[in-house]
Amino acid sequence: MDKKVTINDIATQAGVSKTTISRYLNGKFDNMSSNTKARIEETIDKLDYRPNRQAQALKTHHSFLIGVSVADISNMYTSRLLKGIGEYFQKTHYQVLIMDADNSVARELSNLEKMMTEQVDGIILQPLVHQPEHYQLLVAENTPVVQVDRYTEPFAWPAVVSDNFQKSVELAKIFKTKSYDAILVLANHINGVSSRMNRYNGLEAGLTGSGITVKLIEIDGSDWQSLLHAEIKQHQHPAIFALNGQVLWSAVRFAKERSLNIPEDVGLIGYDDDQFADMITPAISSVSQNPQEIGRVAAEQLLSSVNGQATPPKNTRIPSEIQMRDSL
Amino acid sequence: MDKKVTINDIATQAGVSKTTISRYLNGKFDNMSSNTKARIEETIDKLDYRPNRQAQALKTHHSFLIGVSVADISNMYTSRLLKGIGEYFQKTHYQVLIMDADNSVARELSNLEKMMTEQVDGIILQPLVHQPEHYQLLVAENTPVVQVDRYTEPFAWPAVVSDNFQKSVELAKIFKTKSYDAILVLANHINGVSSRMNRYNGLEAGLTGSGITVKLIEIDGSDWQSLLHAEIKQHQHPAIFALNGQVLWSAVRFAKERSLNIPEDVGLIGYDDDQFADMITPAISSVSQNPQEIGRVAAEQLLSSVNGQATPPKNTRIPSEIQMRDSL
């Protein structure tokens, strides 16, 4: 078990003081003889020295750690979000501490506590809770935060999200064109989840005065299938709008089980196709977001906020795209 | 901008020395008056004090950081793997530093370097490279490592993987029963990826003497579609065996584009169905792994290794399951 090599070892070996080594490490070559510089470089190489991050952090109050809190790590949206975040920080000296709330409010809070203990320099948060007061822990410590996918209200921090409301307005037009008479919005509980609320509200807004019924069905409720089935039977030309990927697949499965024909018996469109939507018959129409870009932009904003540039708590909307296929 | 509260603040406020606070923090109550204890607890609560991890780490040489290096963060297998890992460490005091190699050997190495700089206490590695010498960086520093999904050879560290070889042997039996005459194994490059090699080798082993042709087609090669098509035409009763989820979906897409009927024109089975396999028509037969359990077990093994229990560099095999549906 070899001892770790420290800045002192390098200093001794290179025959200079550790100050000089520190200068070298931090790229302060202004007044360093090329001779010394070369000798240091060589010594570091030879001993395979890597400065200790904790010691640096302790001294500089800069951990170079970024916390990322996601609602549920095991879904496609999250994977791609993380891809974008990781890609961005890869180019920097920051490391990313990813924590999975597993859709538990308690666990999310505990994760955030842990992040604070780790002295993270900033946080990317996909909030589970709508009220900013819930996160006062972060406010108290004045930690830079950028929200992704969803945001608290009133606004506490900048957010990078999809253009949910606008896309639903567009969708409303399509529903009208195709003369649907009822839109059954299928979702997990939407209360307090800004993205879902915006998707729902945008639809209602786009449909006002059209005479088209909008009905929300939350699938965490018991027996949503029967409810949905009844609604479908009740209308001439109904369509399902599924507010996220998992719900979309639940809808497909539902239609299959009840032997409902898509789009004849019921139209279907939903969020987040993830490359599978065009594999099944009929090909499913969908709204495809760009989580990777959301991650990238959020990372970018967070970094500039960490570096002291004041970021106004504003929404950044990343465009999503409506993919019309055969199910609607 | 409020200053961080430190152990000194607590000491002063509570009217004791920081030694005592430290004792409190580390649960050393043996010789502490319940009076002092209560006072400390109260003060910590009031000031919302959290000990600084970097300072602790510097002193104890224990960062409580675990590095996780994955081949590609944006796929289902990985998501579920991370779920398992996170779930386990959630219950401990360790934090998880996830890094995405994005299938780049160079980036993987750079990530590992970064992990070492962060003084991680241990690493979970899904290795991109088969030769352990490639990872001598880790050997040099004597870092505890547990491999997942794949392993280097010769063995350097324990590995937690699926029962790839055995499952392929089972599959071979099924192929025989269904009297296929040719198995077209579809994969990304298999060389150096132990999981893929085991899946392939197991099949060959299970099929020796059966007269059934086995043909490997690597889809990173140019125009694998034509090659595959030719092979299919050439045999009476061929089947495709796709070695991972993404390849499986490529195969489905391929069949669709070439208007091949499954399973009449060609049988199909593949790894990692991820809940979609039974959504399409025909429902796709698949081998479903348990990445979450792999992650959990790897985390467990790593932790005991970090805690000094010598872990023999042995394989742990987590069973996967063959799901027979309509495509084979």
Next chain:
DNA sequence: ATGAAAGCGCTAACAG
């Protein structure tokens, strides 16, 4: 039952 003091590995005045 508690404290004083040294030191983990590094950075940053300040000095020369």
Next chain:
DNA sequence: CTGTTAGCGCTTTCAT
């Protein structure tokens, strides 16, 4: 152009 020194926030002997 380089070194001396103090100190970041904590843990840990060694005292008492």
